[in-house]
Amino acid sequence: MLDLSPKPHRPRPVLVVLHQETSSPGRVGQILQAMGLALDIRRPVLGDPLPDTLEHHAGAVVFGGPMSANDDEPYIRREIDWLSVPLGENRPFLGICLGAQMLVKTLGGTVTGHADGWAEIGWYPLRATEAGATLMAWPDMVYQFHREGFDLPSGATLLATGQHYENQAFRYGDNAWGIQFHGELTLAMMHRWVVRGAHRFELPGAQAGRLHLDGRLLHDAALRMWMTSFLDRIFHET
Template identity: 30%
Template sequence: MKPVAIVQQIHHDTPDYFTDFLDSENIPWQLFRMDQGDELPTTIANFSGYCMLGGPMSVNDEAIYPWLSTEMQLVKEAYELDIPMIGHCLGGQLIAKGLGATVAPVPMPEIGWCQIQIHDEKEASEWFGGENPAKLFQWHGEGFQLPAGARLIASSAHWQNQAFLINNKHLGMQFHCEVKEDKVKHWSIEERAEIESVQHHASVQSADEILASLAKSIPESNRIAHRIYSRWIQGLIRA
C-alpha cells in the first residue's frame, strides 16, 4: 500500500492522533515538514491519501509561504485522481481554496472546545460515531466557503462552515480533531497572549479553562477522531 502524505506546516502543529490512528491500522505514512524545509512531492499519485495539518499563517499568504501554492496544486491533482484528502483547520482551508473557494476572516474567532452540530443523522453516525453535537477543539480566525461540489455537513454557533465533504471521500474540517494533550497545552501556555487578545468574544475560551479541561476533553476528542479517521480511510487506494 502506498503511504498517506502528511504535510506539517509549523513545528507545534503536529499530526498527533492522526498518525497514532494510522499506525494502529498498519497504514504507512510519510511526513513532510515545511518548518524544516522539506520538499513537497512533485505528484500526489505516489500516495494513497493526502492530509494537511494546521498552522498560524493564512492560506492567502502564498507570497510569504510559497509552499502553500504547491500544496494547493497537489489538492487539485488529488481531486482529479480521486485520491482521498483530509484537511485539519488550515488544511481544510487549503482544500477549499485549492478547489476554487474563498477563505477569509470570520466575524468571531473560535478558540477552545466547541460544540459542532452535524446536519444529517446518517453522516453523524457514519463520520462522527453518532456524536451530535461533537465537542472538538478550535483555533482559527479565518474560515472557508464551500468549493463547487462540496456538501456542508457540520456547523457551530459562531461559524457555519465547519466541515464539508466532496464525493463522500474528501473531508475539509475547520476544527482540530487530531489534537492530543501536549499540543493543546503548548498552545494554551505559549500563545496565551493571543487568546487574551480576543477573550472578549463569546467564541473564545480562556487559557485556564482550556488547560483545566484537558483530562476530560482530550479522550472524548480522540474517540471522535477515531471515528472520523476510520471512515476516511475507507476511501484510501489500497493497491
C-alpha cells in the same frame, strides 16, 4: 538461490503535510499508525517537495498552522495548487483547519475572518447536518484554534456546523474531506498550544487557557473516538 516466496504486503504510507518545524501529526499520526499505515512527513515551509502523484501513497492529510491560506508566501501558493493532485487522482484527502481552508481555496471558495471579529479558540459546540448525521455520529464539543473560516465550496456537502463559524466539516466528491476543528491534539500538544498561543486568548470569543485543559477532561474522549472512526472511514480501503 532465488527467493520466490511471497513478500509481506506493505501498505502505502500516508503523506502528512505539516507547517512548522516543531509541528507533529499528534493523535492523527498515532491512529493512522495503529491502522498499519506508515507516515511520510513533509514540511513544505522548510523546502520539502510534494509528490507529483499520490500513486505511491494511501492518501494525504494536510494539517493546520499559524499562517493563512490567503498569505502570498510561495510555499502556500504551491501547496494550494498541489491539492489538485489528490483531487485529480481521487485519492483520500483530509484537510484540518488550515488544510481545510487550503482545500476550499483550491475548490474556488473563500477564506475570511468573522464579520464581527470573533475567534474560536477553545471548546465549542458542534452540530451535525442531516448529511453528517447519516454518515456517522459526531461529538457535541470540539477543540478550535482559529480566527478565519470558509464558505462552502460549490459541489461540497456540509457535514457539521458551529455557532460563530457555520461551516465546520464538509465532503467534496468521494474522497476529499475538510474539518475546521482539531481532533489531533495529544495532551502534550495542548499544553504547548496553550502556552505558545496565550497571546490569542484576548481575541473576541476566545477562551482562557485553563478552560482549554478543563474542557479536555470533559470532551476529549468523545472527540478521540470520533477522530478514530473518521480516519477509518477515510482510509479504510487503502
